[in-house]
Amino acid sequence: MSAAGRPAPTDRSAPADRSARTGRAAPVARTAPADPAAASDATGSSRPRLDDLIQAERDIVARLDEVGIDADLDAFSVISNIYRAATAIRRHMETRVLAPEQLSWTAFVTLWVLWIWDEMEARHLAAEAGITKGTLTGVLDTLERRGLVTRRRHDDDRRLLSVRLTDDGQALLARIYPAFNAEEAAVADLVSDADRASVVTGLRDIVRGLPDLDDT
């Protein structure tokens, strides 16, 4: 990673003191988010240790406290960790399993849903894949161009569109899904046995409850 000609130290950064800006003295010493030495990219600071993650969350509250805002740390932890985990997983899957096949996460999910349910009307497919119909149109364009799916208009109701995998698409899924699922297992194994059930039910509660929260 770093070897010969020597980098260019660069990290004389570290968020310095902002007290002048906020007009308040900083009551607690906060650790800078920094990240000396090479972050591969976007992973949110390379190789975080557990302490770092927790410390970072504490820093947030300290900072918010400075500005006189009483934020709900637990809530923040829940939401931020869900989102971080999700993007980390997506990226992991994309680079490890999907990239060799030139597939994006969404393209894969779409193919996978079709693989499971064999044939589907567009709006259901969009819902199952978790994207809007507008997005699905573009995704299908890509997949169709690559010969992985086919579109077919219904004869009795010409508004409807049925989508299904081609043989190539079917073969592709049969080839990569085992690897995908194995990788899923590896990720899930990062969670302790004690926590796993709670993680699943907790997240399910959110998925189930959010629509109701949407229109309040």
Next chain:
Amino acid sequence: MSAAGRPAPTDRSAPADRSARTGRAAPVARTAPADPAAASDATGSSRPRLDDLIQAERDIVARLDEVGIDADLDAFSVISNIYRAATAIRRHMETRVLAPEQLSWTAFVTLWVLWIWDEMEARHLAAEAGITKGTLTGVLDTLERRGLVTRRRHDDDRRLLSVRLTDDGQALLARIYPAFNAEEAAVADLVSDADRASVVTGLRDIVRGLPDLDDT
């Protein structure tokens, strides 16, 4: 939602029988994913009940079993619920809190990080916001154009770029963050007290462990 001139029933769909295709008889009765009557959009089938979510996951295994694939259901549940929850939360926040201000999730996160840490160099900002530097360039273009952040080149090292909020940006965050955090709390409340701690530690374990899993 449905009223006068009457819709157009449409749902004579339901994934029918695929046994012809797979060449295997369907051993278990599976519930169709369907979703009769109006899905608002993309939410992954409108208003799912808990039983539906669990049943759907079981259906997956049943289907995989048909094709002779022994998938890890627990792993699937973990990964899929993380991702579903994350996108649901993102969408919820975007429509409820961010849309009125014309902000995307990423734009908000970027501003928020700057709000917490006051001034930051671009690569750190990208890492904290969980995006690549390439993406950050575009996001900063948008935010700068709207007068919410400023770019400033370092004098001593002209490769580096410091980003900070403008007064407008600061005011914006102070205005919307309380609402954002309140909404976070509402979402977090969907998780039972018994599960909440496990959810957080479980997800943290994933975030922490994934980078190591990346290069195996």
Next chain:
DNA sequence: GGTCGTTCGTTCGGCCCCGAACGGTAGCGG
């Protein structure tokens, strides 16, 4: 003082993503 290897942020091409607007289709009620 000129390489050389590294790092910085930007640019590029391709894809995903959404909401809104749009034609086309379908059923109903008058």
Next chain:
DNA sequence: CCGCTACCGTTCGGGGCCGAACGAACGACC
């Protein structure tokens, strides 16, 4: 049979998103 209304998938504009390639800046070493 003709509006009306609702639904279908597509199109459009604007943004986010990534990896790869790029030029500029920099430090180290000969």
